[in-house]
Amino acid sequence: MPLLKIERRDHIAILTLDRAATMNALGVDGDGTAFREACDSINMDQSIRCVILTGGGKAFSAGGDVKAMLAREGNFAGDGTQIRQGYRGNIHLILRALETLDVPVIAAVNGPAIGLGCDLACLADIRIASEKAKFGVTFLKIGIIPGDGGAWLLPRIIGMSRAAELFYTGDVIDAGTALDWGLVSRITPDEELLDSAIALGQKIASQPPHALRMTKMLLRQGRKVDYDTMLEMSAATQALSHLTDDHIEGVSALIEKRTAKFAGA
DSSP states (O other), X not given: OOOEEEEEETTEEEEEEOOGGGTSOBXXXXXXXXXXXXXXXXXXXXXXXXXXXXESTTOSBOOBOHHHHHHTOGGGOSSHHHHHXXXXXXXXXXXXHHHTOSSOEEEEEOSEEXXXXXXXXXXXXXXXXXXXXXXXXXXXXXXXXXXXXXXHHHHHHHOHHHHHHHHHHOOEEEHHHHHHTTSOSEEEOGGGHHHHHHHHHHHHHTSOHHHHHHHHHHHHHTTTSOHHHHHHHHHHHHHHHHTSHHHHHHHHHHHXXXXXXXXXX
């Protein structure tokens, strides 16, 4: 069954996990390729300025396919070397593809985001949740470890103590707790979630596209480099920004007290 449904709303691409019958379980052969192709296409399309990632049906994603794990099928078949390659060549490809997106990503978490599903949401730049959203990293409960990068991602979002609590207990938290802990930025009624995500995406998409992409790059690099390196990177990218038509448009609009219209030039 195909994994992704892809829609376009002006400058926004909406990626919907489209396996409602299995709560959008991930890890079927070809899932990594589907994500890579979608993300490569988005990066090549300079008219796209924001991505929304959400789940079809009642779940964002329940994570890896536990039935396939029990049957030792698909990505979970074979010896240790083969299972390792299943993670690296398929499951991790989903995560790496999302990480490579040049434009901001909003995760509109419409229901449970568990295990790999939670890791997927954590790769978004912004997470908003419906009142029905739940979050958990329940790997230990099924006798495995956080194998999808969550041990790197989650502490950077909610802090080491809270991340450790979730990993070690396998507890699942509701949307209100996720908001208190900084895992999401806002909660909306379930029926308003996608509209809220689109409204936020439109606000983001109204920004100058080159500067928007460079700002995302700096935010991501800020997790890896020291302050002096960040200043040097900022100086170089700022110099490029000053040479764009969008910079002149932004300054002119501010002085003229009007709304800027950025064309990506």
